[in-house]
Structure formats: C-alpha cells, structure tokens
Amino acid sequence: MSQQAVLPRQKTPNTSEATIFKILFVIGLCHLLNDAIQAVVPAMFPILEKSMGLSFTQLGIIAFSLNMVSSVMQPLVGYFTDKKPMPFALPVGLSFTLVGVLGIGLAPNFALIVLSVLLIGLGSAVFHPEGSRVAYMAAGTRRGLAQSIYQVGGNTGQALAPLITALILVPLGQIGASWFTIVAALAVILLIYIAKWYSERLAVFPARKQRNSSSNSQQERLSSDVKKALGFILLLIFARSWYISGMTNFYAFYAIKEYALTIKQSQIFLFAFLVSGALGTFLGGPLADRFGKKTVISFSMLGTLPLSILLPYVPPLVAFIILMLTGFILMTSFSVTVVYAQELVPGKIGTMSGLTVGLAFGMGAIGSVGLGYLADLISLQTMITWLGMLPILGLTAFLLPSDRKVAEFNRKSS
Template structure:
C-alpha cells in the first residue's frame, strides 16, 4: 500500500527532527570536547600534574553523571521540551568561565558547569530521538549518537587550530556555536511540545510479537551486566580520549598539534562507526552488537602498546570503528528491558558513561603520575575483555517472524 501525502510529510518532519537533534548533539559534544583537547595547554599554563588534569575530567563527568538520571526520572513524569536549549545555555556559561579562568579552582568550576549542561541535554534529546524514530529505535539512536561523536572528534581539531595556536581566551569564539545550538534546540522544543502525544505507548497490531517478559531478578542481573559493560567501554575509551595525546608525545616525540590531529582521526573513526551499530542492531539484535563492539576490541587493544606510530594510528582507527556501536546498542537494549522509562534509562546510562569516564580518568591519571603514561595504555588494554559479561544478558527482543 502506497503512502499518502500526509504520512510522507510526517516522515519527512521526524527525519528533520532526528537530523536537528544530531546536529545539536554535534554542537554540544564539540563544546564538551574542547576541555580534554586543551589539557596539554592547561598543563603548561597552570603547571598541572596528571592527577589535577584527571580531577578536571572527574569534576565534569561526575557532575553530569549524578544529574542525568535525576533529570531523566523527573522528565519521564513531567516532560520539559525547553530544557534542551536551557542545557545548551548552561554549557555556554561554562565556556565563558573556561576562557577567562585565572586559576585551577576556576577551571574546575567551568568543568562542572559544562557537566551540568550535558545533564540537561542528553536525557531529553534521547527521548525526542525515540519519539521521532517511527519504531526504528536503533537507527534513531545511532543518528543521534553520530552527531555527538562527530562533535567529539571535531573538538581536538578545532582546539589545535584555534586555542593551541592563539591562546585560551579564544574559547570565547565557541560561544557563537553554543548560541546556534540554542536556536536550533528551541525549534526542536517546539516540535516536542506539539507532539507530546507520541510519548503514549501505541497498541500493538494483531499478530505482532510483544516484548519478552522477564522476572525482576533477571532484569536486575541484566542491568548490572550493562553497568559492567558501560564501565568497560568508557574506562578504555577515556584512556584514549584523555591520554592519547600525551602517549604520542611521550613515546614518539610528536608535536602537540600532531597529537591532536591523531586524536581527531581516532574520534572521527568512533563517529563513523557509530552509524553502523543502530541499524545493524535493528536487524540482528542488540545483544550481538554488544558482543562484537566490546569484546571485539580486545585483540587490537592488547597489541596497541607494542606498535610504532603508524601502527598505533591504524589500530586506534580500527578500535574506534568497532567500539563505536556499543553505547547505542546498550541504550536501546536497556530501554526495551525497562519499558516506559525512556528518560530515566537514557539519563542513567548517559550518567553512567560520564561517571565511568570520570572515575576512569581519575584512576588512570594517578597511575600515570606514579608510573608512566605508557603503563596506562598497557593496563587499560585489558578493559575490553570485560565484554565476556555479555553472556549474562538475556534476550529481550521479540523473535522476528519468518517471511511468508
């Protein structure tokens, strides 16, 4: 049966919403990525050690991790369409503080402010992506996530071109990007306000398989397993995101700008791989994607510390592509595990991602101060092996009916 003009127009509208969310996520995560990207600059300017640098990340990540589940829990019951531009506004304030910071305490305040901005953005944006998914939840989350990952990859590149060359106060130029994000999210908020009815669950069609029902104990075991997997992914990811530039400078004596470009290449690979995970998960199931995306990284991560510069760059690209699909698959799996709590689950798992990254950064920073930056990469190489815990995840998706 062919689609009518009204249905086609509606599909075009929601695709525009998904693309707008992806663009807003790109802006949000570009701004967030500026902080770790300029760590070499801050280290030299303020005379920081690795522990102090890791505490900046801990401040930013933990602020976001604590607030995101609370924001998601509240907005599940009281949707707030215009919390999206408010979150971007808080990030803008954090950028101004970061540009004008005079001491380490001011840097920590700025980092915390950026974390608060993220805590408002991610749960509600993830909810809107699910609203506009048309049932293709994995695809919608991948489109949403890929914007963020591209933004994260752009951060180091822009930092190398603008901040590293011209100085810390040039962060103020990025407030223009934040203002553009606010205007975009105001428009998304209007669509969200007009379509709150999409939050209500739709009745299933005759013969359509329902979700798999699990006991409370199995749900709790599955959630605990997902927490372990999130920590595995982000402990390893933060070792690359935060310490890759220092590793390249220490082991291969490359310049700061060269190290930032290599970081961009890795993060671009993460962004490119993200778009694969959602559609593949819609087709073959989230659990299989989780298996491949976390445990599949282990052979590459274990070899990485023993490679030369060219091999290191190539292997980090492969790691980025494989690892990228994990979070979208985990998030959609968890939302199907606990239906009716989209905001809470999004906030919880974005919060866990932030918290895991913050804790991992702090621990790895102390390890670097007491040993060496190379030891950090040798130790963190084992984190992807925790992907073996995927075996404890039950099947939550209805079995697909065979074609007639």
C-alpha cells in the same frame, strides 16, 4: 459501529507519527555542537597542563567534574521532565554551557576552570534527556533511524573536538576556548526553534504517554535472570567507558612523549580514534539487526582486546591505524547496549536509556580520576599499557542471555 471505532485510531498515527526529518537534523546538529563543546575540555588538557602546570590528577579532577555532573544530573532532569516537560529547558541549559566555555578561556586558575567545567556539565545534563525526547517525538514510526541521526550528531561533535583544538586552541592557547561561545550561541538559537516546535507537539504526546506509563506500572519487579543480565551489561559499559576515558584524556600525552609528536599532531591521532568511533556507533545498530545484539556486544569488546594490547608497542603509523580500528570496533556496541537493556526491561525505556548512557558518563568520570592518579603513581606509559588489558572484561558478554532469551523475557513481562 465497529468500522466507526477503527477509523479515528488509524487517523491519529498518520498525523502525529510522520517522521519529521527537519527537526531530527536540527536536533542532531545541536547534539553535535553540544558534544563538540563538551569534548573540547579533555582536548584542551595538553594546553592547560602547559599554561597552568597541572598534574595528571588535577586533569582527572577536571574530567571528573564535567562527566559526573552530566551523568548524575541527566537522569534527574529526565525524571523531572518526564513528569513535567519543559521545552525551553533546552536553550536555557545551553546558555549555562555558553557561560562555562567562556569561563574556560578566561579562567586564571584551577578552581575557576573546575567551576566553568561544572557549568558545561550542567548544560549537557539538561540537553541530553530533552534532546532524546525531541528525537523520539519527531521519529514517528522510524525510531531506530531517528536515534541514529541524533546519536551520530553527538559522536561527530566529540570526534571533531580534537581537530578544532588543533586548528584553534593550539595557535591561540587557552583564550581560544572563548571562541566556542559562538558555537554555543548558535546552538541556543537553534534550540529556541526546537523548543517552540516541542511546545506545539506537547498537545499530542502527553495523553498517549500517560496511557503507556499506566499500562507499564505493573512491571516493577524484575526477575533474577533480568537483574543478572543487567549487571553484566553494566560491567561491560564500565570497561568500555574506562578504556575510552583513558584514551581521550591521556593518550595525547602518551603520543607526545613516546613519538615526539606536537600537540597538534597528537590531536589528529585522537581525532582518528573518535571519528572511527562515531562510524562504529552508526553501523552498530544495523550490524546487530543482522547478526544479533549479543554477537555485536561480544565482538565489540573482544575484537578490541588484541589491538589495545598491541597499541603501546608499535611505531606511530601503525598506532594511527590501530587507533582507527579500535575506535570503530569498540563503539559498535554503544547504541546496542542501550537497546539490549531496553529490551530486557521493555516497560522502562527511558530509565534503561538513562541508566546505560548516563552510567557511561559516570564511569568515565570515575575512570578519569583513577587513571590520572595511576599515571602519576606508576608513569603514563605503564598506565596506557595496563589500560590495554581492560577489554578482557568483554568475556563477560558470553554470560549474557541470547537475543531469543531476551525476547522471551520481553513476552513474559508484557
């Protein structure tokens, strides 16, 4: 009788928990396409400034509109689809992005640019929580690997945007953005395929998910130590997001003014920062497994500090090298902060993921407006110099509980 009871439970994981690499690579590619389109918005800032005569504050408002809609809507979409999964929300969301990117290419004024950007933000808000769910469903027992494939797709998309901008948008101008509707259309087609697979898999996952959520319902109250640790993590995410926002939105202008670079050359500098950041994100997880999450988070911020302070005072070639090192070191903590928060509150995996990743977009949005206003107020050069001091908040990482302590919190809550 006892053997009879064990056999069915062993069979289910074998059939439903195999890692489905085809789905992971397709959703990773869609993440690349989605984030490439989203990252084209700040990469277009030098072109929009010239074609429309926009101020740094207006450019900050555009970035704020994009990131704020994405960050505010993302947890709401995730919460809603947790209760009622909607596989075909994925291609529908990317259809909003398609309309938005077409609008940016054709918009004659600032107001329509903002409206187009809001549509791109909405499409991204729908894509990210559902894309993450697809990666989870296709992961089987290899969830770390699945998230790496999914996340690297997005980071690579962001890194490619300046390069694509230099090759397409600089020669064609604002109208060149409309060519990215082809990219969005390809993503929609791929997501229709994903949505069909997702619909079929829903027959396997809901029952297990309901059991998990009911067993976790008693873990509502957090201890003061856990709340404090979460506060420190969110402060570190705040510092990282503001720094990245300042670099991706305004460093191209700085490089053009200080080094007399062309728009195309400045985009290559930005590409170096972002592509090394994608590599840092991918390697951050394995480094944390070897050296500990707290160690990697601390190194990520404090290792960036001397480089970010030095950056405004060096010649172009050295600046290019420093940008690559800064992007790599800073972004090693991106996925690690998510995992650290998830382990702090093990019963709320989705909530912690949404809080840490969504907050990163939200803080970047607020930072875009604040830093744009600061650049107009005290000059771009001074703002970039002050920005280099921001990673000093990484000292907060020393106040985080050790990995062993987090494991103790984990045991107490389970």
